[in-house]
Amino acid sequence: ADIVVLPGDGIGPEVTAAAVEVLRAVATRYGHQFHLHEHPIGGAAIDATGEPLPAATLDACRRADAVLLGAVGGPKWSDPKAKVRPEQGLLALRKGLGLYANLRPVQPHAATLGASPIKPHLLAGVDLIVVRELTGGIYFGQKQRSETTASDLCEYSVEEIERVVRRACQLARGRRNHVVSVDKANVLETSRLWREVATRVARDEFPDVTLEHQLVDSMAMHLIAKPRAFDVIVTENMFGDILTDEASMLAGSLGLLPSASLGEGKVGLYEPIHGSAPDIAGRGIANPCGTILSAAMLLRHSLGLQTEAECIEQAVAAVLDAGVLTADLAPAGQAATTADVTAAVL
Amino acid sequence: ADIVVLPGDGIGPEVTAAAVEVLRAVATRYGHQFHLHEHPIGGAAIDATGEPLPAATLDACRRADAVLLGAVGGPKWSDPKAKVRPEQGLLALRKGLGLYANLRPVQPHAATLGASPIKPHLLAGVDLIVVRELTGGIYFGQKQRSETTASDLCEYSVEEIERVVRRACQLARGRRNHVVSVDKANVLETSRLWREVATRVARDEFPDVTLEHQLVDSMAMHLIAKPRAFDVIVTENMFGDILTDEASMLAGSLGLLPSASLGEGKVGLYEPIHGSAPDIAGRGIANPCGTILSAAMLLRHSLGLQTEAECIEQAVAAVLDAGVLTADLAPAGQAATTADVTAAVL
Ligand SMILES: CC(C)[C@H](C(=O)O)[C@@H](O)C(=O)O
Ligand SMILES: CC(C)[C@H](C(=O)O)[C@@H](O)C(=O)O
Numbered sequence: 001a002d003i004v005v006l007p008g009d010g011i012g013p014e015v016t017a018a019a020v021e022v023l024r025a026v027a028t029r030y031g032h033q034f035h036l037h038e039h040p041i042g043g044a045a046i047d048a049t050g051e052p053l054p055a056a057t058l059d060a061c062r063r064a065d066a067v068l069l070g071a072v073g074g075p076k077w078s079d080p081k082a083k084v085r086p087e088q089g090l091l092a093l094r095k096g097l098g099l100y101a102n103l104r105p106v107q108p109h110a111a112t113l114g115a116s117p118i119k120p121h122l123l124a125g126v127d128l129i130v131v132r133e134l135t136g137g138i139y140f141g142q143k144q145r146s147e148t149t150a151s152d153l154c155e156y157s158v159e160e161i162e163r164v165v166r167r168a169c170q171l172a173r174g175r176r177n178h179v180v181s182v183d184k185a186n187v188l189e190t191s192r193l194w195r196e197v198a199t200r201v202a203r204d205e206f207p208d209v210t211l212e213h214q215l216v217d218s219m220a221m222h223l224i225a226k227p228r229a230f231d232v233i234v235t236e237n238m239f240g241d242i243l244t245d246e247a248s249m250l251a252g253s254l255g256l257l258p259s260a261s262l263g264e265g266k267v268g269l270y271e272p273i274h275g276s277a278p279d280i281a282g283r284g285i286a287n288p289c290g291t292i293l294s295a296a297m298l299l300r301h302s303l304g305l306q307t308e309a310e311c312i313e314q315a316v317a318a319v320l321d322a323g324v325l326t327a328d329l330a331p332a333g334q335a336a337t338t339a340d341v342t343a344a345v346l
Numbered sequence: 347a348d349i350v351v352l353p354g355d356g357i358g359p360e361v362t363a364a365a366v367e368v369l370r371a372v373a374t375r376y377g378h379q380f381h382l383h384e385h386p387i388g389g390a391a392i393d394a395t396g397e398p399l400p401a402a403t404l405d406a407c408r409r410a411d412a413v414l415l416g417a418v419g420g421p422k423w424s425d426p427k428a429k430v431r432p433e434q435g436l437l438a439l440r441k442g443l444g445l446y447a448n449l450r451p452v453q454p455h456a457a458t459l460g461a462s463p464i465k466p467h468l469l470a471g472v473d474l475i476v477v478r479e480l481t482g483g484i485y486f487g488q489k490q491r492s493e494t495t496a497s498d499l500c501e502y503s504v505e506e507i508e509r510v511v512r513r514a515c516q517l518a519r520g521r522r523n524h525v526v527s528v529d530k531a532n533v534l535e536t537s538r539l540w541r542e543v544a545t546r547v548a549r550d551e552f553p554d555v556t557l558e559h560q561l562v563d564s565m566a567m568h569l570i571a572k573p574r575a576f577d578v579i580v581t582e583n584m585f586g587d588i589l590t591d592e593a594s595m596l597a598g599s600l601g602l603l604p605s606a607s608l609g610e611g612k613v614g615l616y617e618p619i620h621g622s623a624p625d626i627a628g629r630g631i632a633n634p635c636g637t638i639l640s641a642a643m644l645l646r647h648s649l650g651l652q653t654e655a656e657c658i659e660q661a662v663a664a665v666l667d668a669g670v671l672t673a674d675l676a677p678a679g680q681a682a683t684t685a686d687v688t689a690a691v692l
Contacts, residue, residue, distance in 0.1 A: 073532060080531060080538045087532045117570045118463050138484070138500060143535035150539035151501040154484060158494045184584070185426060186419060186433045189489035192426045193496035218621075220592035221600060224570060225463045238530070242588060246566035254567060275564075 001303050002035045004064040006057065006093075009043040009077075009086055010276025011286035012070025018288030018342040019068060019295040022315075025346050026299065026308050037064075041093065042072025042086035042276075052089025058096050066302035067097075067269045068295060071276040086276075095135045098263035100160065101167040102134040103297070104244045104273055105258070106227075108251050111320040115252030115329045118224055126250055128230040129175070131168040132240025134261055136160045137190070139237045156190045156236065161197040167262070168234035169206040175231050179211045182219045182235035182243065194236060216243070223247055244273055253328040255287030258294035260301050268302040270294040280327075284337050287326040289316055292345055312345070319344040347649050348381045350410040352403065352439075355389040355423075355432055356622025357632035358416025364634030364688040365414060365641040368661075371692050372645070372654050383410075387439065388418025388432035388622075398435030404442050412648035413443075413615045414641060417622035432622075441481045444609035446506065447513040448478040449643070450590045450619055451604070452573075454597050457666040461598030461675045464570055472596055474576040475521070477514040478586025480607055482506045483536070485583045502536045502582065507543040513608070514580035515552040521577050526558045528565045528581035528589065540582060562589070569593055590619055599674040601633030604640035606647050614648040616640040626673075630683050633672040635662055638691060658691070665690040 005020060007013035020036060027034045039057040040048050048054075052072070061067045072086040094102075108116065108123045116123060133156075141153030165181065172179045181198040183191035195213055202211035214222065216239045222229065223243060227250050235243065248254040254274040261269040272290025280286055293316055300309035320329075324344045327335035336344075351366060353359035366382060373380045385403040386394050394400075398418070407413045418432040440448075454462065454469045462469060479502075487499030511527065518525045527544040529537035541559055548557035560568065562585045568575065569589060573596050581589065594600040600620040607615040618636025626632055639662055646655035666675075670690045673681035682690075 078532070080542050085532065091533070117465055117468050119465055122463050139533055141497070145535050145539065148505070149501060149503045150535040151487070151499055152534045152536050153497055153499050155495060155497040184587075186424070186431065187437070187485055188498045189491050189496040190498050193491065196426050217587045217591040220566070220588045221595055224592070224595055239588075241530075241563045242566045242585075245563040246570070246592065249567055249570055 001032065001066070002037070002064045003298070004060050004067045005036055005038045006041040006067060006069040007038060007044070008041050008070040008072040008276065009074045010071055010278045010281040012072065012276055014281070014284065014286050014338055015272060015288045015291035016068060016070040018338055019291040021342055022292050022312060022345055023295050026312065030308055041069065041089045043074050043077040045089055046077060046084055046086060050084070052084055052086050053092045053096070058093065061093060061097060061267065064267055066267060066298045068291070068298060069269060069271040070291065071272065071274060073276045074278040091139060094261060094269065095140065097267055097269060098135065098265060099261035099269050100133060100135045101164050101262045102132040102240065103129055103171070103260045103262065104132060104247070105129040106247045106250050109317060109320050111323065111325070112252035112256065112329050117249055122227060123250060126227045128227065128247070129171065129232055130240055130244050130247060131164060131171065131232060131234040132244060133160065133164045133236045137237035154188070154190050156193055158193065158197055161194050162201055165198045165201045165234055166205065168232050169202055169209045172209045172232040173206070177209050178231035179209055180214050180230055180233050181211060182214050182216050182233060182239055184216050185213070186215060190236070198234070219243060220246060224249070248273060253287060254290070255326065255328045256289045256293070258290050258297050260294070260297040262301060266302065268298065270298040284339060285327050285335065286338050287328050288338050288342055292316055315345045347378070347411045348383070348409065349644070350406050350413045351382055351384045352387040352413060352415040353384060353390070354387050354416040354418040354622060355420045356417055356624045356627040358418065358622055360630065360632050360684050361618060361634045361637035362414060362416040364684055365637040367688055368638050368658060368691055369641050372658065376654055387415065387435045389420050389423040391435055392423060392430055392432060396430070398430055398432050399438045399442070404439065407439060407443060407613065410613055412613060412644045414637070414644060415615060415617040416637065417618065417620060419622045420624040437485060440607060440615065441486065443613055443615060444481065444611060445607035445615050446479060446481045447510050447608045448480040448586065449475060449517070449606045449608065450478060450593070451475040452593045452596050455663060455666050457669065457671070458598035458602065458675050463595055468573060469596060472573045474573065474593070475517065475578055476586055476590050476593060477510060477517065477578060477580040478590060479506065479510045479582045483583035500534070500536050502539055504539065504543055507540050508547055511544045511547045511580055512551065514578050515548060515555045518555045518578040519552070523555050524577035525555055526560050526576055526579050528560050528562050528579060528585055530562050531559070532561060536582070544580070565589060566592060570595065594619060599633060600636070601672065601674045602635045602639070604636050604643050606640070606643040608647060612648065614644065616644040630685060631673050631681065632684050633674050634684050634688055638662055661691045
């Protein structure tokens with residue numbers, strides 16, 4: 001299998017290196033051949049080529065079976081007046097590969113409850129997955145800027161909503177058959193279309209799945225007040241961005257959470273949900289678990305290697321159980337390094 | 347003073363009735379004359395007049411010194427295909443009165459820590475206020491709908507950003523001189539303008555105030571992970587909607603939180619941040635504290651009655667301390683009614 005690795009910026013190279021080690025170990029143990037190719041994206045690509053997503057990187061991703069990404073962005077490229085930004089590379093990649101469904105599972109682990117701001121009794125048994133629409137909405141609508149105003153257009157088509165809701169309902173079938181669709185239908189036209197389409201898709205195609213609707217403001221509350229109430233959550237791009245960072249607090253750290261971005265094609269993009277964390281970059285202390293678990297999702301969703309994926313997931317769980325925790329999770333003074341955690345997983 | 351009361355829908359009439367009793371008690375005790383006039387808005391106004399904000403209601407509000415509102419909306423008027431919706435009444439009122447700054451203070455109270463999903467040690471000393479931009483952004487931009495697509499335009503002008511950031515900085519001066527501005531500047535053009543303008547206003551006009559920037563996704567995390575880190579938070583309309591509902595969980599219940607919406611004119615709009623809660627409407631069990639505390643904000647911001655405002659706030663605090671709690675806050679089986687809480691505050 002061909003796997004493109006996009007380290008990106010900040011802690012990106014450190015966490016992808018960790019996940020690559022784990023992938024190599026899986027290949028050896030299970031007798032697979034993984035061809036791993038590194039390409040630049042984001043700020044690193046701007047520095048090297050002037051563009052956040054060089055054509056060669058996109059081409060390589062298109063030809064690959066799967067893409068593993070670290071993170072992009074950093075203060076070096078964050079001047080609000082800059083013409084090119086690292087994030088454009090990531091957005092263009094998601095769009096270029098047609099990856100409209102971003103799956104972000106959240107399953108708090110006993111060993112990390114201490115790191116969560118949420119009371120532990122609310123977290124027992126939480127097992128939810130957010131399906132975030134990833135190639136539409138206000139992220140991709142027309143942007144305008146004049147001396148005195150700026151605008152961003154939020155647009156959705158029936159088809160864009162249908163396919164991501166379908167994906168969420170399919171996922172629910174393998175879980176607890178429950179989907180909550182999140183919108184702001186009392187204010188936004190796109191949300192009213194979203195609600196109509198979601199209702200129709202669920203009714204006509206998934207009579208066995210229960211669909212409920214929540215307004216995004218209420219959802220921001222319920223997500224932390226009663227997280228056990230959720231199975232699959234489906235929502236548009238921007239709401240999904242906000243709600244998944246919030247949901248990461250259920251798991252105790254953003255550093256733990258993986259994601260898979262899928263489209264109709266075979267190639268999927270796998271990345272931790274955390275950012276490039278420039279403040280801790282280069283110090284060898286980043287939590288590699290989100291990226292390692294993203295590699296597990298890669299094995300499952302793009303390569304069909306279910307056993308291998310579970311092997312990684314169990315290894316990460318065991319390492320957390322054993323208390324090998326990076327600084328985002330460990331009690332003060334007891335933090336393991338990226339290398340410690342990676343070695344323990346291996 | 348002339349105070350317009352807009353009960354609205356669902357629990358709106360119950361909670362405004364409670365706050366009106368408290369205002370009358372304040373008038374008697376301190377020797378003020380409050381002229382209270384009720385007008386319809388939202389679903390109630392649609393039923394009565396066909397319009398969510400009848401001209402007579404808007405006129406009365408324009409002439410008043412202050413407006414106290416309950417909540418609008420409910421399933422009766424929520425058909426996605428409906429031509430008029432209760433929420434339009436509220437949005438038109440905010441816009442019609444030029445109320446661009448929505449102040450939402452959050453100060454967890456010892457007696458309600460048990461009801462919060464957040465660990466108590468994180469909540470001690472939390473005292474933050476969100477300043478939400480209220481008459482711009484995606485709520486008010488052009489909306490379009492065709493058979494197969496929908497769109498909402500998010501727009502901001504320099505002036506709209508300046509005035510709300512200024513208000514936030516002024517507020518910070520009376521507090522801890524610290525403002526966090528929330529945007530999504532790595533993706534949105536409106537957010538890049540927001541960040542530029544906020545930076546300039548703070549630098550040129552408020553050198554004594556520290557301004558920091560946060561991306562909205564990170565903020566959704568930090569708000570619950572380290573709520574003590576925040577003093578004043580300023581953000582655009584939609585982000586403010588989401589973040590304040592989330593922030594309400596710090597206080598233990600949405601039902602506790604008041605808000606004040608202010609513009610350049612003298613008239614302010616005061617409303618709890620909760621919605622019309624149709625599921626519990628008419629049962630006499632709604633938490634009136636958010637509306638009673640909104641009445642306190644009304645006395646402070648529109649009528650300049652600082653002592654009277656504090657009198658109400660202390661009464662509410664004492665009632666919570668005494669354990670007179672509605673169902674949203676009370677241990678199971680020990681809930682007080684709306685009337686119990688109101689009587690205790692009186
Ligand atoms: C880096 C940024 C563009 C990105 C997003 O907003 O989608 C990130 O926050 C994420 O959630 O993957
Ligand atoms: C009812 C709705 C239009 C309103 C809003 O989104 O502004 C409400 O959620 C609020 O926060 O006051």
